Amino acid sequence: MIAIVVPAHDEERHLGACLRSLRRAARCPRLEGEDVLVVVALDCCTDGSHAVAVRWGALTVHVQARNVGLARAAGAQAALAAGARWLAFTDADSRVAPDWLSQQLAQRSDAVCGTVQVQDWREHPPGVRAAFEAGYRDADGHGHIHGANLGVSAHAYNGAGGFAPLACHEDVALVRALQAWGARIAWSAAPRVTTSARRSYRACEGFGATLERLALPSLHAMGAAA
Template identity: 55%
Template sequence: MIAIIVPAHNEELVLDACIKSLQAASAHQHLANVAVEILIVLDDCDDASLHVALRHDVLVHTCQHRNVGMTRAAGAEMMLARGATWLAFTDADTVVPYSWLAHQVGFGTDAVCGVVQVSDWSEHSGSVREQYDAHYTPMDGHRHIHGANLGVSADAYVKAGGFRALAAHEDVRLIEDLERTGAVITWTAVNQVTTSARKSCRCREGFGDYLKSLAEPHAMG
């Protein structure tokens, strides 16, 4: 069984589009004989995220961690207990392509790190986008790590110790732990996801804060 795990904190405005894209990816023809389950992990939500999730045929788990590492880990633990052999992770403000999941499992490696593209740059200046593009390499063999586009086999995940209880960079730590255990990792650009560049980001020191840092004076040096 393949499990897709999505942490969410007050994501009522974007969660519907995320889930619809995941359901489409789950129905890919190359996965016709594979069970796929989607789990939305609602972390301390006080908006309508729960109602949005319940409109879909997905699993829902609620928690009060306010810690993305703990939230991802809780979702993984739940799906491992249900028999998942592959864990796919993305974020609630992200839309995945139809072939996203099929590509992840099709590589046959222990883990897959994919790239992201930004859906809307309107909240940022042109210089921020220019700096981002200058430093981002969306090509095979990249070394970018995004919790919004990450997959790992259940065996490799358990061997590496899973996600740590980190408020940020939990995805980077997992990949470091996977590398220490000798896991084979695919760094690919073929399964690019589309994510938000919003300034009102949910995770401190995450992708949104990185984009905001590009607007600071020191970023121009």
């Protein structure tokens, strides 16, 4: 069985689109009918995220931590307890391609680090998209680490010790632990994920924070021009 883990903190607005894309990916013919379990790790949710997850048939686990590392770990543990051989991770504000899972498995590695593309740049000032794309490599061998596009075998995940309870950079910490364990890691652009560039991001030092830092030079320039 394959499992997909999605951490969520008050993600009612985005979660449905994410789970819809996961359902399509779970039905990819290249998976040859293998069961796919979706686990939503609800972390301190006060909105309708739980109802959305249930409506889409996901298994839910609840944590009260406001800690994405702990949420991913709790979701992974539920997936492993259910018998998952492969763990795929994405975020509630992201959408995966229909062949996302099959492309991860096609890498024949212990772990797969994928790239992301941004859905909508309208919340950011001019220049942020160009600054991001100038420093981002969306190609095989890229070297980027995103919790929104990550896969790992159950064996390697357990061998590396799983996700640490970190409020940010938990994905980086896991990949570094996998490297120390000796995992074969594919840095592939084949598994495709589209993610949000929203400014009301959840992880304190995640993708959204990276875009905010890129926005600062543009904002300073706009202020000087005024």
